Amino acid sequence: MIELEGVPELIDPVMVAAFEGWNDAGDAASTAVAHLDREWKGEVFAALDAEDYYDFQVNRPTVFLENGVRKITWPTTRLSVVRVGGDKPRDLVLVRGIEPSMRWRSFCNEILAFAHELGVEMVVILGALLGDTPHTRPVPVSGVTSDPDLARTMDLEETRYEGPTGIVGILQEACTHAGVPAVSLWAAVPHYVSQPPNPKATLALLNRLEDLIGLRIPLGELPEDARAWQVGVDQLAAEDSEVAEYVQTLEEARDTAELPEASGEAIAREFERYLRRREPGSGPGPGVATDGGDSPFLREAGGRTRPPKPEQPGPEAVPGTETPPTPDATDSEGAGPEAAASEQGDDGSRGADGPEPPAEGAGDDTEK
Numbered sequence: 001m002i003e004l005e006g007v008p009e010l011i012d013p014v015m016v017a018a019f020e021g022w023n024d025a026g027d028a029a030s031t032a033v034a035h036l037d038r039e040w041k042g043e044v045f046a047a048l049d050a051e052d053y054y055d056f057q058v059n060r061p062t063v064f065l066e067n068g069v070r071k072i073t074w075p076t077t078r079l080s081v082v083r084v085g086g087d088k089p090r091d092l093v094l095v096r097g098i099e100p101s102m103r104w105r106s107f108c109n110e111i112l113a114f115a116h117e118l119g120v121e122m123v124v125i126l127g128a129l130l131g132d133t134p135h136t137r138p139v140p141v142s143g144v145t146s147d148p149d150l151a152r153t154m155d156l157e158e159t160r161y162e163g164p165t166g167i168v169g170i171l172q173e174a175c176t177h178a179g180v181p182a183v184s185l186w187a188a189v190p191h192y193v194s195q196p197p198n199p200k201a202t203l204a205l206l207n208r209l210e211d212l213i214g215l216r217i218p219l220g221e222l223p224e225d226a227r228a229w230q231v232g233v234d235q236l237a238a239e240d241s242e243v244a245e246y247v248q249t250l251e252e253a254r255d256t257a258e259l260p261e262a263s264g265e266a267i268a269r270e271f272e273r274y275l276r277r278r279e280p281g282s283g284p285g286p287g288v289a290t291d292g293g294d295s296p297f298l299r300e301a302g303g304r305t306r307p308p309k310p311e312q313p314g315p316e317a318v319p320g321t322e323t324p325p326t327p328d329a330t331d332s333e334g335a336g337p338e339a340a341a342s343e344q345g346d347d348g349s350r351g352a353d354g355p356e357p358p359a360e361g362a363g364d365d366t367e368k
Contacts, residue, residue: 004117007045007081010091014213015115018126019077021099023168025189026198028128032205033096039218042080042094046114050074053100053107077107079114084215093118099167107167108174115180123175123182124212126205127168128198131188134250135233139204140188143212146176154212156183185209190250192243193233199225 016036018029036042050056059075077097084090093115100107115123133140143156151158168184175182185208187201203222210217237243 004045004114007118010081010093010118011083011089013091013093013118013120015093015095015118015120015123016126016209017095017111017123017171019097019099019167021166023099023127023129023166025128025130025187026194026201027196028187028189028198028201028205029126030096031197031199031202032126032209033094035202035206035220035222036082036092036217037080037094037096039220040082040084040092042082042092044078044080046079048077048097048107048110050076053077053103054098055101058101059098077111090213090215093120104167104170105174108171111171112174112178112180115175116178120180122213123171123180124209125168125171125182125184126187126209127166127184128187128189128201128205130191130194132250132253133188133190134247134254135190135193135200135230135237136247136251137254139201141185141204141208143183143185143208145181145183146172147181150181150183154183159184183212185212190233192246193236197229199229202226 016033018024018033020027020030024030050061054075056075061072061074063070063072065071075098077095077100080094080096082092082094084092095111114120131140143154144159145151145154145156146159148158150156172182172184185205187205187208189198189201199222203219203226206217206219206222237247
């Protein structure tokens with residue numbers, strides 16, 4: 001039995017999780033959960049024992065000085081609670097950490113034990129992957145689930161992916177077997193500019209999460225950071241004709257694929273979000289408390305820059321890609337390869353699973 005001292009009874013709690021590493025291209029997913037924790041002033045109430053799940057030669061502890069005293073921070077996964085105010089208050093349980101190196105089943109069982117004790121009604125896991133998507137277009141974000149009823153009622157894709165997976169895929173399946181509704185949201189990050197941070201992908205994940213759970217999320221400086229990021233990548237791409245030509249090719253493929261789907265659904269969703277943000281009293285309420293220059297393009301031996309292809313294996317192509325992903329680009333619960341911030345998981349799982357890829361040339365990087 002897990003004793004949760006100091007944690008009040010929660011209101012309609014939803015657990016939102018993200019893990020650094022293989023499932024976190026551009027650090028987009030982990031940064032999204034960190035943003036929620038910071039904006040809503042969450043309070044850490046639990047931390048998993050690092051000794052049980054991490055290889056410290058892969059994820060090394062760090063030393064810091066506090067009032068002249070040396071202290072050590074160990075890599076781990078922490079849970080915090082935030083309360084969102086407004087007309088209908090709701091609590092979020094935020095899970096943020098690093099993809100574990102071992103004992104993945106025990107890791108997921110421990111997370112689910114907290115979810116059960118707190119009365120969590122749904123688990124949303126955020127991830128980000130590398131894909132053939134242009135940085136100049138909206139970031140594709142797909143929502144997938146293993147629950148057919150949830151897929152139908154929440155307009156999500158039901159995953160049919162088979163292949164290597166990461167902690168996001170393992171946790172989602174653990175939730176399904178435990179009878180806890182679970183959804184994975186995946187953002188596609190341009191593989192040719194994969195270095196973190198990627199505020200545009202983080203912003204896209206938060207917007208999709210907002211739609212899913214029906215809460216207004218304060219965005220702070222993220223929209224401005226996203227615009228500045230795109231301007232910076234525009235300037236870098238313009239300095240190299242090969243990169244500029246490649247980006248144009250991705251734009252044409254994306255626009256062609258989206259042309260028949262340019263219906264009012266996406267416009268209506270954006271308009272609903274706009275109205276939510278204008279509603280008085282819909283902002284966040286007081287929290288329960290908180291815890292607190294390299295070029296993005298790869299350079300060839302001759303000095304030329306060109307957009308790199310993903311390097312990690314993924315058994316499926318990202319929708320809209322002209323070529324299948326190359327080794328070491330991970331798959332996702334929604335599609336294609338992911339960033340490998342660190343290669344972990346000797347528990348027999350190494351990526352995130354995702355739905356089957358569409359026909360070649362679909363021109364869209366979303367995980368559908």
